[in-house]
Amino acid sequence: xxxxxxxxxxxxxxxxxxxxxxSPIVEQLRAEYGDKLQWQIYxxxxxxxxxxxxxxxxxxxxxxSQHIEQITGQVIGAGFKALIEQPDSAxxxxxxxxxxxxxxxxxxxxxTLDYIHRLQNHHFRxxxxxxxxxxxxxxxxxxLDDQSGLKKKLSExxxxxxxxxxxxxQGHNMMTSSEGQGYPTFAIKYRGRYQKVQHEDFYxxxxxxxxxxxxxxxxxxxxxxxxxxAIVTERLS
Numbered sequence: 001x002x003x004x005x006x007x008x009x010x011x012x013x014x015x016x017x018x019x020x021x022x023s024p025i026v027e028q029l030r031a032e033y034g035d036k037l038q039w040q041i042y043x044x045x046x047x048x049x050x051x052x053x054x055x056x057x058x059x060x061x062x063x064x065s066q067h068i069e070q071i072t073g074q075v076i077g078a079g080f081k082a083l084i085e086q087p088d089s090a091x092x093x094x095x096x097x098x099x100x101x102x103x104x105x106x107x108x109x110x111x112t113l114d115y116i117h118r119l120q121n122h123h124f125r126x127x128x129x130x131x132x133x134x135x136x137x138x139x140x141x142x143x144l145d146d147q148s149g150l151k152k153k154l155s156e157x158x159x160x161x162x163x164x165x166x167x168x169x170q171g172h173n174m175m176t177s178s179e180g181q182g183y184p185t186f187a188i189k190y191r192g193r194y195q196k197v198q199h200e201d202f203y204x205x206x207x208x209x210x211x212x213x214x215x216x217x218x219x220x221x222x223x224x225x226x227x228x229x230a231i232v233t234e235r236l237s
Contacts, residue, residue, distance in 0.1 A: 005038035006213075006220045007189035008197075011175045012116070013046035014096035014130055016183040017064050020120040021072040025186075025199055026113060028206035033213070036221045039109035041116070043097045044175065044183045045168025048161065050092040050131070058084055072203040079127020089129075093168075094160040096130040101167060102150045103143060111143045190216060 010026065012019040029037060053061070061084050065076040083089055096119055103112040118139045122128040128135055133154040137147055144150065153163065178187035178194040186197040202209040 004221055005036055006033075006217055007038045007040060007194075009040045009042060009174055009178065009185075009187045009189075009194055010113075011042040011044055011171050011178075011180060011183060011185040011187075013044040013093050013183045014100060014116065014119050014123070015046050015091055015093050016044070017061070017068050017076070017124065018182070019184040020124045021068045021074050021203060022184050022186075022199060023117060023120055024072070024074070025202060025206040025209055027117070028210055029213075030110070030113065032210045033217060036217055039113060041100070041104055041109065041112050042171035042174045043093075043100060043164070043167050044171045045093055045097065045164065046183060047091050047093045048165065048168060049094075050090050052088065052090045053084065058089075075125060077125040077127055080124050081127075083127045083129060090131065092131055094164050095133060095136055095154055097164055097167070098153050098160065099136040099140065099150055101164075102153070103140070106144060115140060115143050188213075188216065190220065 103115045123130050175185045179196045186199050187194040
């Protein structure tokens with residue numbers, strides 16, 4: 001009998017700095033648990049329209065970036081900071097989310113996660129704008145089997161909201177139903193319902209989350225006795 005997989009929902013936004021901060025957690029879980037996890041990626045819609053940064057929002061982003069570096073050790077590149085400081089800089093979750101969703105539709109969660117990782121590095125380390133459709137398309141090289149559908153969708157900005165608003169709502173609903181309070185939210189399906197993983201405790205220590213999930217993996221995936229269930233559930237819910 002084939003082992004079950006632990007379903008893990010990842011609710012994220014490509015412009016979310018804390019999602020980038022959590023990328024080592026994602027990569028560590030993938031490395032340690034591989035095909036024991038069934039990833040489900042949801043898009044949150046942090047910025048649902050093109051928004052030119054005002055002084056207050058710009059300062060908020062730069063302050064959060066410094067906070068991310070201090071807490072997690074994730075590098076926020078000089079290119080990103082320069083991008084945010086440009087007076088005409090604008091952010092829009094829709095184009096990158098459209099590209100991510102195209103990977104989701106392809107049905108390979110690992111390729112989708114690889115693509116998200118690429119975009120996060122391009123944006124937060126190298127300082128590229130995720131409004132650049134050529135970048136979004138070229139970043140799918142080797143991951144997306146057919147780029148034609150993505151090129152068509154990205155070439156029609158007037159349709160972006162109609163395409164993405166229902167998906168953003170779905171992601172937001174998934175976040176609230178699992179008692180998440182922002183992006184990213186990680187939730188595991190345990191005993192019939194999704195329960196939030198308290199990933200914030202493991203910024204800078206992704207190996208700790210691997211350890212905390214071990215007994216849940218044993219129960220759900222390997223069918224072992226949940227001897228440590230109470231301790232793990234308290235830490236994760």
